[in-house]
Amino acid sequence: MPVLVAALTLVGLIATVNLLLSMGIIKRLREHTELLANLGGGPASLVAGEAVGEFSTVxxxxxxxxxxxxxxxxxxxxxxxxxxPCKEKLPTFIDYARNRTGGDRRALAVVVGDAEQAEDFVSRLSPVVRVVLENPDGPMSLAFKTRAFPTVLAVAPDDDGRLVVTDDHFALDQPAALV
Structure with missing residues (x-):
């Protein structure tokens, strides 16, 4: 009987230590999640309702x-x-744009990087959509305040004629004709 009591006491102590360690890990994960959410000082691009800045490019x-x-x-x-993730999302974007009503006038791709690295992306996107190739501090990246990739946004003129973001978490799996 004393062996059984000692064994149960040991199991109870191990369970208590495990619980305390688990609570510490959960607290630390919450702190890291908050730090990652604040990384870069805010959202990865403009959010819904924000106006797109001025830009001029080719x-x-x-x-x-x-x-x-x-x-x-x-x-x-x-x-x-x-x-x-861009390499994984690119085929979905191409399929979406290919099936979208309005063709290349209703979809636009911005490839951010040097021309040599971007050659594959540009060649795959060009037959389907208008493509802009620029550096990270290029006019479109600045106008859309884009700091993370891939980013897919829907934009449209508002009632005042300003170009605004209408969807900052655009889902490419929705039917293209209904957008």
Missing amino acids: TVDDRPLDRESLTGETVVGFFSPTCQ
């Missing part, structure tokens, strides 16, 4: 592009060739 096929040329609802995707 697409890879030398067509001028500025804020005023985005006249209807447009899906804008920001991709970086050095980002693994």
Whole structure:
């Protein structure tokens, strides 16, 4: 009987230590989650309702592009060739844009990186959408305040004619014709 009491006491002590360690780990994970959420000083891009800043650039096929040329609802995707999630999301973006009513006038891709690295992305996107190739501090990245990749936004003119973000968590799996 004393062996059974000692064994149960030992199991109880081990369970208590395990519980205390688990609570400490959970507290630490919450702190890390908060730190990661605040990394970069805020959201990864403009959020819904915010106006897009002024920009003027050209697409890879030398067509001028500025804020005023985005006249209807447009899906804008920001991709970086050095980002693994971008490589995974790119085919979904291409399929979405290919099936979207309005064709390349209603979708736009911004590839952020140097031309050599971005060559594959640009060649895959160009037949389907308008493509802009720029550096991280390029005019579109600044206008959309993009700091993370991939980022996919829906934009459209508001009642006052300002170009605003209408969806900052745009889901590419929704039907393209209904957007």
